[in-house]
Amino acid sequence: MNRAQLRFTIILLIIGLMVSIQFNTIKTPQSRDTRDVWEIRRELSKEMQLHSELLKEIRSANETLGKYENIQSESPEEALRETVMNLREAAGLTEFTGPGLVMVIRPSIESMATGAGIATISPELLNRLLNEINRYRNQAVGIDERRLIPFSAIRDINGETTVNGLPVRTPPFEIKVGTGTMEEARQLYNALHASNIADDFFIDNLTLDIKEPVSQLNIPAYDQPIENKFLFEAEKE
Amino acid sequence: MWLPLLGLILGLSFGLLTDMRIPAQYENYLSIAVLAALDTLFGGIRAHLQNVYDDKVFVSGFFFNIALAAGLAFLGVHLGIDLYLAAIFAFGVRLFQNIAVIRRILLSKWDERKKEKKESPQK
Numbered sequence: 001m002n003r004a005q006l007r008f009t010i011i012l013l014i015i016g017l018m019v020s021i022q023f024n025t026i027k028t029p030q031s032r033d034t035r036d037v038w039e040i041r042r043e044l045s046k047e048m049q050l051h052s053e054l055l056k057e058i059r060s061a062n063e064t065l066g067k068y069e070n071i072q073s074e075s076p077e078e079a080l081r082e083t084v085m086n087l088r089e090a091a092g093l094t095e096f097t098g099p100g101l102v103m104v105i106r107p108s109i110e111s112m113a114t115g116a117g118i119a120t121i122s123p124e125l126l127n128r129l130l131n132e133i134n135r136y137r138n139q140a141v142g143i144d145e146r147r148l149i150p151f152s153a154i155r156d157i158n159g160e161t162t163v164n165g166l167p168v169r170t171p172p173f174e175i176k177v178g179t180g181t182m183e184e185a186r187q188l189y190n191a192l193h194a195s196n197i198a199d200d201f202f203i204d205n206l207t208l209d210i211k212e213p214v215s216q217l218n219i220p221a222y223d224q225p226i227e228n229k230f231l232f233e234a235e236k237e
Numbered sequence: 238m239w240l241p242l243l244g245l246i247l248g249l250s251f252g253l254l255t256d257m258r259i260p261a262q263y264e265n266y267l268s269i270a271v272l273a274a275l276d277t278l279f280g281g282i283r284a285h286l287q288n289v290y291d292d293k294v295f296v297s298g299f300f301f302n303i304a305l306a307a308g309l310a311f312l313g314v315h316l317g318i319d320l321y322l323a324a325i326f327a328f329g330v331r332l333f334q335n336i337a338v339i340r341r342i343l344l345s346k347w348d349e350r351k352k353e354k355k356e357s358p359q360k
Contacts, residue, residue, distance in 0.1 A: 004292045008281070009244035011299050015274045016248025021257050022267050 092149035092222045096140035099185045100178040100217035103192075104209040105171045111205035120170050123154045123161050125204055130154070132197045133177055136188045140178035142219035144168045149222045164224060171206055176219050185213035265314075266307045269321050269328075273306040274299065276328040279335040286342045302328075 035043075064083065071079040088094050107118045126143065133141065141148040146163045153164070160167040179185040192210050201208045259267055277299040284290040306324040313320030 004290075005240050007292060007296055008241045011244075011274075011296065012241045012278070013244040013248035013251075015271070015278060016245045016250075017252045018248075018267065018271050018274060020249045020252025021259060022264075022271050024252065024256055025258050025261070025264055025267070 091226075092140060092147050093226075095221045096142075096147075096178040096217070096219040098139070098178055098180070098217060099182045099213060099215050100138075100140075100176060100219075101185050101189050101213045102211045102217070103175045103177070104211065105173055105175065105201070106207050106209060107171050108202060108205050108207045116205060118170050119205060120161050121168065121206060122204060123156050125200060125206075126154050126161065126163075126168075128200060129175070129197055129208070132192065132195055133188065136191055137184050138177050138179050138188065140176075140219045142176045142178075144173040144175070145220055147220055147222040149226075151226060152222075164222070176217055178217055178219050182213060182215055189213050265321060266310050269306045269310050269324050270303045272325060272328045272332075273302040276332050276335070277302050279332055279339065283335045283338050283342075286339060 067082075068076070068079050085094075105121060111118070130141065130148070143154075143163045146152075146166055146168075148163070153162075155162060157165070157167070162168065177185075177188060179188060189210060189212070198208050277295070280298065281290065281295045284295070306321075306328065309324045310321035313322075
């Protein structure tokens with residue numbers, strides 16, 4: 001009896017082992033890292049870029065902090081006012097003056113020659129152009145003298161293309177892009193020339209005329225009220 | 238009673254803790270071998286309950302069934318016939334039958350014990 005039990009035990013041990021091996025084999029499909037060196041490098045460079053951007057942000061925050069500390073003894077109000085001014089600038093609530101480039105959108109010569117009616121620019125095309133512009137560093141964009149801010153909507157309202165709720169003129173009209181430095185303006189100019197965005201305009205019977213960068217450019221401030229649904233003023237203590 | 242259970246737990250934990258794995262192409266053989274092993278195990282339990290348990294039959298049946306199942310699967314792969322289905326079918330049906338018999342035996346034993354308990358206080 002004892003011997004039989006021992007055999008039974010050994011067989012059960014084998015069964016347990018088999019079941020657990022089967023379980024292991026089926027349960028863990030090995031997900032292998034199939035990236036090659038270049039893909040890993042690319043990811044690494046992306047992370048490094050993020051790293052440097054974060055460092056830059058930290059530096060600017062530190063600068064502000066240092067400024068507060070310096071001015072605190074003299075007038076804290078001045079520092080706060082300056083911060084508010086900076087924020088308003090970043091939000092697009094002040095007029096932009098600085099280097100940049102101007103683009104003119106015109107009806108194409110071909111469409112004029114055939115006598116086709118002048119069509120307004122479609123919101124899709126305008127968005128496409130903006131996406132192309134936003135790939136590069138810029139500080140302010142004005143479409144037909146309407147300043148774009150992060151809240152701006154470009155959409156079709158009753159058949160008219162509108163920016164910030166106001167219709168855009170039929171071509172020709174100007175798009176101004178303000179950049180931080182002349183160098184950035186030149187980069188944007190070259191990039192836009194190299195991209196095939198002009199072909200997309202040609203399909204819509206329009207031409208995109210990108211002018212040489214200029215050192216002085218004015219883009220008006222955003223002039224409509226900003227609706228703020230989620231942020232509220234803190235109660236005074 | 239507890240020694241075999243201990244063996245099962247020992248085998249399971251050994252396999253799980255060592256994280257042993259077999260190559261994916263042998264997965265089919267192992268799964269069918271597991272089925273054969275379970276079939277033999279339940280057959281053994283049934284034989285034990287019916288008092289016809291034979292040690293030699295059990296041990297030889299265990300290894301022979303596993304080998305046969307794996308062999309059939311192997312042959313099936315090389316002949317292009319899904320012969321492992323035959324093994325799965327045979328073992329599957331037998332497994333269910335064995336478990337049904339075990340259940341009936343246990344139920345009748347339980348009934349008997351109940352009856353005995355009822356009768357004993359009357360005496």
